[in-house]
Amino acid sequence: xxxxxxxxxxxxxxxxxxxxxxxxxxxxxxxxxxxxxxxxxxxxxxxxxxxxxxxxxxxxxxxxxxxxxxxxxxxxxxxxxxxxxxxxxxxxxxxxxxxxxxxxxxxxxxxxxxxxxxxxxxxxxxxxxxxxxxxxxxxxxxxxxxxxxxxxxxxxxxxxxxxxxxxxxxxxxxxxxxxxxxxx
Amino acid sequence: xxxxxxxxxxxxxxxxxxxxxxxxxxxxxxxxxxxxxxxxxxxxxxxxxxxxxxxxxxxxxxxxxxxxxxxxxxxxxxxxxxxxxxxxxxxxxxxxxxxxxxxxxxxxxxxxxxxxxxxxxxxxxxxxxxxxxxxxxxxxxxxxxxxxxxxxxxxxxxxxxxxxxxxxxxxxxxxxxxxxxxxxxxxxxxxxxxxxxxxxxxxxxxxxxxxxxxxxxxxxxxxxxxxxxxxxxxxxxxxxxxxxxxxxxxxxxxxxxxxxxxxxxxxxxxxxxxxxxxxxxxxxxxxxxxxxxxxxxxxxxxxxxxxxxxxxxxxxxxxxxxxxxxxxxxxxxxxxxxxxxxxxxxxxxxxxxxxxxxxxxxxxxxxxxxxxxxxxxxxxxxxxxxxxxxxxxxxxxxxxxxxxxxxxxxxxxxxxxxxxxxxxxxxxxxxxxxxxxxxxxxxxxxxxxxxxxxxxxxxxxxxxxxxxxxxxxxxxxxxxxxxxxxxxxxxxxxxxxxxxxxxxxxxxxxxxxxxxxxxxxxxxxxxxxxxxxxxxxxxxxxxxxxxxxxxxxxxxxxxxxxxxxxxxxxxxxxxxxxxxxxxxxxxxxxxxxxxxxxxxxxxxxxxxxxxxxxxxxxxxxxxxxxxxxxxxxxxxxxxxxxxxxxxxxxxxxxxxxxxxxxxxxxxxxxxxxxxxxxxxxxxxxxxx
Numbered sequence: 001x002x003x004x005x006x007x008x009x010x011x012x013x014x015x016x017x018x019x020x021x022x023x024x025x026x027x028x029x030x031x032x033x034x035x036x037x038x039x040x041x042x043x044x045x046x047x048x049x050x051x052x053x054x055x056x057x058x059x060x061x062x063x064x065x066x067x068x069x070x071x072x073x074x075x076x077x078x079x080x081x082x083x084x085x086x087x088x089x090x091x092x093x094x095x096x097x098x099x100x101x102x103x104x105x106x107x108x109x110x111x112x113x114x115x116x117x118x119x120x121x122x123x124x125x126x127x128x129x130x131x132x133x134x135x136x137x138x139x140x141x142x143x144x145x146x147x148x149x150x151x152x153x154x155x156x157x158x159x160x161x162x163x164x165x166x167x168x169x170x171x172x173x174x175x176x177x178x179x180x181x182x183x184x
Numbered sequence: 185x186x187x188x189x190x191x192x193x194x195x196x197x198x199x200x201x202x203x204x205x206x207x208x209x210x211x212x213x214x215x216x217x218x219x220x221x222x223x224x225x226x227x228x229x230x231x232x233x234x235x236x237x238x239x240x241x242x243x244x245x246x247x248x249x250x251x252x253x254x255x256x257x258x259x260x261x262x263x264x265x266x267x268x269x270x271x272x273x274x275x276x277x278x279x280x281x282x283x284x285x286x287x288x289x290x291x292x293x294x295x296x297x298x299x300x301x302x303x304x305x306x307x308x309x310x311x312x313x314x315x316x317x318x319x320x321x322x323x324x325x326x327x328x329x330x331x332x333x334x335x336x337x338x339x340x341x342x343x344x345x346x347x348x349x350x351x352x353x354x355x356x357x358x359x360x361x362x363x364x365x366x367x368x369x370x371x372x373x374x375x376x377x378x379x380x381x382x383x384x385x386x387x388x389x390x391x392x393x394x395x396x397x398x399x400x401x402x403x404x405x406x407x408x409x410x411x412x413x414x415x416x417x418x419x420x421x422x423x424x425x426x427x428x429x430x431x432x433x434x435x436x437x438x439x440x441x442x443x444x445x446x447x448x449x450x451x452x453x454x455x456x457x458x459x460x461x462x463x464x465x466x467x468x469x470x471x472x473x474x475x476x477x478x479x480x481x482x483x484x485x486x487x488x489x490x491x492x493x494x495x496x497x498x499x500x501x502x503x504x505x506x507x508x509x510x511x512x513x514x515x516x517x518x519x520x521x522x523x524x525x526x527x528x529x530x531x532x533x534x535x536x537x538x539x540x541x542x543x544x545x546x547x548x549x550x551x552x553x554x555x556x557x558x559x560x561x562x563x564x565x566x567x568x569x570x571x572x573x574x575x576x577x578x579x580x581x582x583x584x585x586x587x588x589x590x591x592x593x594x595x596x597x598x599x600x601x602x603x604x605x606x607x608x609x610x611x612x613x614x615x616x617x618x619x620x621x622x623x624x625x626x627x628x629x630x631x632x633x634x635x636x637x638x639x640x641x642x643x644x645x646x647x648x649x650x651x652x653x654x655x656x657x658x659x660x661x662x663x664x665x666x667x668x669x670x671x672x673x674x675x676x677x678x679x680x681x682x683x684x685x686x687x688x689x690x691x692x693x694x695x696x697x698x699x700x701x702x703x704x705x706x707x708x709x710x711x712x713x714x715x716x717x718x719x720x721x722x723x724x725x726x727x728x729x730x731x732x733x734x735x736x737x738x739x740x741x742x743x744x745x746x747x748x749x750x751x752x753x754x755x756x757x758x759x760x761x762x763x764x765x766x767x768x769x770x771x772x773x774x775x776x777x778x779x780x781x782x783x784x785x786x787x788x789x790x791x792x793x794x795x796x797x798x799x800x801x802x803x804x805x806x807x808x809x810x811x812x813x814x815x816x817x818x819x820x821x822x823x824x825x826x827x828x829x830x831x832x833x834x835x836x837x838x839x840x841x842x843x844x845x846x847x848x849x850x851x852x853x854x855x856x857x858x859x860x861x862x863x864x865x866x867x868x869x870x871x872x
Contacts (some may be wrong), residue, residue, distance in 0.1 A: 025441035030446045032251045034291050038259040040284030047283060083277045085647030087614040 049184060051077075053171040055157075058094060061164035064105055064144040070095035070121055070128075070139055072110065075170055094156060094168050095121065097139065107168045108141045114149040116175045128153065150178045153162075189354045228431035230413065234423035238432035239313070241441035242306035243412070248301045248442040250401070253337075256292040257394060264344070266390040269652035271346035272479040276642050276653070288472020296338050298449055300494040303331050304552065309796035311531065311548045314541050315418035321532035323411040326404055328528055333401045342492055342857040346386055348631060349608065351480030352489035354389070355381065360517040363510070381482065462681035470639070478634040480655045487627035490566070499557035500565075569621035577615040584612060637663055640869055659853070665861020666853055672839065673699070679862075682710070682721060691720040698722075698838070702764035702862050703811030708756045714738045727834035732791060732804070746787075754778035755788070763811025765863065782807070801826045816859035820850070 045164075058073045065071075074090040093110040112119045117132035127144065128137040136144040141153035157169035172183040215221045232240070263282060265274035276286035307327070310316060316324035343354040362372035375392075377384025425508050428434070453473045460467050478484075491499050498517070505512030527547060534540035587593035598604040640655050642648055657663050669679055678694035680687045681701075691698060698721040701707045710716045717737040723729045741747050758778025760766040766775065782788040783797035791804035805828045809815045818825070821840030824833045839850040850858075860866060 019436050023432045023436035023439045026436065026443045030248065030439065030442035031252075032254045033287075033446055033450060035294075037288040037291055038255050039282050041278070041282050041288045042259050042262060044263075044282040044285070080647050083273045083281075083648050084650050085644075087646070087649060092209065 050172070051079075053169055053182065055159055055167040056170050057165055057167045058096065058107075059166050060106070061098075061103070061160060061166060064096045064098045064166065066098040066100050066102060068097060068099055068139065069123070070097040070108065072121065075168065077170065092170065094170075095116070095141075096158070096166065097166075102182055103160060105158050105160055105166055106140065106158040107166075109154040109171075109173070111154065111172065111175070113151045113154055113173065113175055113180070114147075118151065149182060150176060154180055180181060221282070228429070228435070230417070230430035232417055232428045232430055232434050233419035235425040236437050237420060237426040237438055238441075239420065240307055240417065240434060241438050242302055242309050244438035245441045245445055246299065246302045246306055247405070247409075248438075249295055249302055249445060250334075250405070252446075253292060253299070254398065256288050256295070257398075259288055260292060261394055264390070266344075266386045268346060268381075268386055268480070271344060271386050271490050272476075272653055273642070275345040275347075275476055276639065279474070279476050280639060280643065281452035286469045286471075286473045287453065292448060293474030294449045294452045295445075296341060297492070297494065298672070299334055299447055300338060301354040302445070307331065308548060308552070310418075311544055313418055313420060314535060315580055316544075317535050317541075318532070320411070320415050320418060322330070322410060322689060323415065324532050325529060326408045326411065328525070330401060330404050330408060332525075333397050333404065337397045337401075338492065338494070340389045340397070343389045344386070344393060345474075345476055346480045347477035347635070348475040348480055348484070348486045349489065351381070351482075352486045353491050354385075356489070360513065363514045364516055365514075375584060381480075411530050433687075441714060445869055476635065476639070477631055478638045479657065481654055481657070486631065487623065489633040493559065497555040500558040565617065566621055566624045569618050569625055572614075572618045572621070574615075574622075577618070580611050581614050583608070584615075619709040634663065641867060643869060658718060659857070660866060661857050661860035664854075664857045665866075668850070668858050669699075669861065672850065673858070676835065678721070684713045694720060695725040696834075699862055701864075702816075703760065704764045705756050705760050705765075705767055708759050708828065712737055712752055712756065714742050728832075731832075736791075740787075751777075751781055755781050757780050759807070759810055762807065762809050762815075763863070764813075765811065787813050802830050805829060811863070813856070813859050813863060813865065816862060818851075819854050820855045821848075821852075 004160060056075055058075060058079050063071070063073075072093055072095055075092045075094055076088050077091050078092050079086045079089050089181045095108040095110060096105050097108075098105050109120050111117075112130040112132065112135055114130065114133055114135050117130050119128045119130045119135070119137065121127075122129050126139055128139070128141070129135070130149070133148040135147045135149035137147075137149075137153050141155060143149065154173050156171060159167045159169075161167070174181045174183060213617065234262075260278065263274060263278050263285070265271060275289075279289055280286070310324065310327065339354075339357060343350040358372050358376050361375060362368045364371055371380060374387060375385075377388045457467045457472055490496065498521070501520070502513060504517040505516040510516065531544045531547075535544055583594065583597060587597065594608065595605055598608065637660070638653060638657060641660055643651060644656075666679075669677075673679075676694065676696035678696075678698040679700050680690040680698060682691075682698065711722055713738055716722055717726050718729050718734045723731070723734055728734065733872050741752065754774050754777040756778070757766060757770050757774045758776075759782070761770070761775045761778075779795070782792070783794045785799070788794060789797045789799055790801070790805070793799040793804075793806040793808060795802055795808050805819075819828045822838040823829050823836040824831070824838055829836075837849060840848050840852065840855050842848045
């Protein structure tokens with residue numbers, strides 16, 4: 001391998017491997033702390049976990065008439081957003097409905113399983129519709145094909161206490177997939 | 185591309201013929217389309233006349249320091265929230281809760297200071313080597329502008345945590361900016377974002393710190409570096425060694441310098457950790473790196489306010505003009521620095537003559553020496569009390585107190601001997617300096633305690649209210665109690681641990697009960713002690729010192745027949761239970777027994793209403809719930825209420841009762857804070 005070189009270049013080359021190696025090592029080492037600290041802090045969100053799924057009181061039985069029509073209720077809970085603590089804040093919404101003569105309450109998450117928009121109820125059409133991509137669901141949350149949504153609306157566990165207080169297990173699910181999988 | 189290759193034939197290493205491997209082919213592919221090899225070559229194979237030298241490393245180190253600030257700054261940006269309600273909170277979160285936040289912020293903070301030092305070194309090297317001379321004048325001027333940009337970033341960055349330190353230092357800096365002729369007030373209002381400091385001060389300083397200044401700096405830096413390359417390195421004369429190439433000889437030296445800078449920065453950050461480890465204390469990462477003071481509070485004085493150390497000389501310089509009024513500040517903060525900068529800008533022109541160059545070098549050294557001297561003076565003024573022997577001034581202190589600093593009296597003391605008076609005055613001046621320094625050190629200690637408390641509160645499980653940290657501090661009994669007590673209660677009441685060395689002196693000055701530990705067994709035990717009840721810690725300095733209670737304790741309680749020691753202990757237990765401060769493990773039976781004794785019409789119940797003992801109010805304070813929050817709030821609101829002292833109340837104002845046509849002295853919230861503080865009822869982190 002024959003190359004045309006100026007004498008300077010040859011001289012520089014002869015400085016040898018060690019000078020170049022050390023220059024790269026020293027320069028590299030000097031940049032490690034800020035880059036490492038930066039990456040370390042930037043990845044902090046991966047360490048954060050959402051609040052564990054718990055039953056939150058939503059309303060009482062009297063507020064959910066047994067006519068099969070879903071009604072929207074706010075879910076209120078204490079919430080922590082990074083450094084700020086909010087006491088008893090609305091954190092989301094659920095639909096509750098009750099069949100004629102039944103004491104069993106069904107709860108549906110208002111979050112569309114397709115892409116996470118807020119599903120609205122169309123009382124005239126007697127169905128749910130997502131305003132983003134027109135996913136349509138029946139009043140009990142079932143799929144109306146064809147639909148961009150890969151699955152039916154997400155049901156939430158629901159408990160009715162003896163005094164009529166309704167509590168819903170508040171959970172978020174991954175969107176866009178056919179299976180209903182809870183977010184950690 | 186071909187002609188280009190040929191043109192660069194001598195400079196560009198040619199592609200190795202028949203290079204093998206995927207990497208080689210990829211490199212060829214890229215080079216064909218970008219010509220990166222020529223660019224790399226251009227960047228790396230700069231001739232260094234006379235060979236690589238350590239004195240050339242400062243420029244590269246500065247570029248490295250700046251790049252570090254860009255990297256760390258961008259990541260800090262990703263978690264910083266610029267508003268008066270969230271800036272401190274987000275910085276707290278970065279520093280104390282995010283992984284590695286303390287390290288990242290520490291690097292950013294310490295590297296900023298390193299940059300100022302590197303700037304000084306770079307400037308010195310350029311001036312000494314005469315590198316500002318033709319044709320490099322413009323680049324020298326650019327360098328000065330770059331220096332001001334860096335100092336501007338340092339100044340604006342100081343405010344961003346929105347803590348007491350940054351807030352008050354920035355108030356001073358922006359007020360000084362207001363002294364600029366004609367445009368000053370408008371300039372100040374533009375920078376501050378309005379007539380007052382608030383959200384827009386933070387957003388503007390942030391935009392200036394992370395946007396305007398760095399973008400300008402990068403543009404200038406590009407020009408600075410390309411001009412540097414255009415003119416070549418200004419070699420140290422005379423050249424005695426062969427030339428070398430920038431790569432790898434100078435790069436190695438630059439890289440070693442960068443590594444050294446980074447090592448120093450890390451050393452500064454980690455030194456406290458090493459010290460803690462050696463002393464066997466736990467290492468708290470949040471306490472390493474950059475400090476975070478208590479959140480900015482315009483309503484709280486901050487006597488520890490000082491600029492960052494590299495601006496301390498300016499701070500000290502302003503003191504030279506003390507007594508000149510506003511014109512002094514204008515002179516010290518605007519005119520003189522302006523003249524110095526002008527002189528520096530004129531250096532390349534002066535430097536055309538050999539004498540001028542010598543002047544420039546002398547000027548630079550004088551400037552740095554002056555800055556060093558002023559910094560040392562400022563440090564000495566602040567910290568003199570640390571090394572001065574105050575006890576040797578005891579006689580001065582005593583005489584000043586005796587004569588109340590009356591010049592005539594002092595003169596008389598020395599028999600009007602002018603020499604003695606002058607000597608005394610000189611020593612009095614020294615003492616005053618020590619006193620000033622001591623009050624600064626006290627302010628720093630207080631600031632540290634307030635910062636620590638803020639950080640403790642921010643870590644509560646309930647987190648920070650959405651109104652911000654200040655709201656939490658303003659409702660914290662431990663933070664506010666002592667201040668409110670000092671302001672409203674301490675003119676009569678003492679609050680001192682009886683076991684403390686200064687207790688006797690403090691109690692002697694008090695004219696009402698010592699409220700330290702009020703509601704606890706220790707306090708109650710003292711009250712029921714015949715030796716103490718009429719002492720200064722209880723009723724001794726009040727109108728009640730000869731009243732029934734004192735009488736009762738001194739005469740009835742000493743009757744061992746009716747009051748067995750167990751009985752008195754039971755009363756103490758019952759009363760602390762009323763306060764809700766009974767010692768853990770106190771037997772309920774003892775408390776019950778004590779309650780019976782307290783209610784007994786032959787004993788405490790002969791005067792005091794207690795629970796349902798049927799004693800009518802008015803003869804003595806109702807001691808049901810004595811020492812509880814509700815009881816304390818009640819007596820502070822209105823001690824003249826028949827539930828408490830009624831007509832026999834001795835001097836204590838009704839703090840919560842509004843007089844005709846005016847608001848009460850204290851709000852309900854303030855009274856509650858005092859009560860909580862007296863009861864020791866405040867947030868404590870788990871495990872404390």
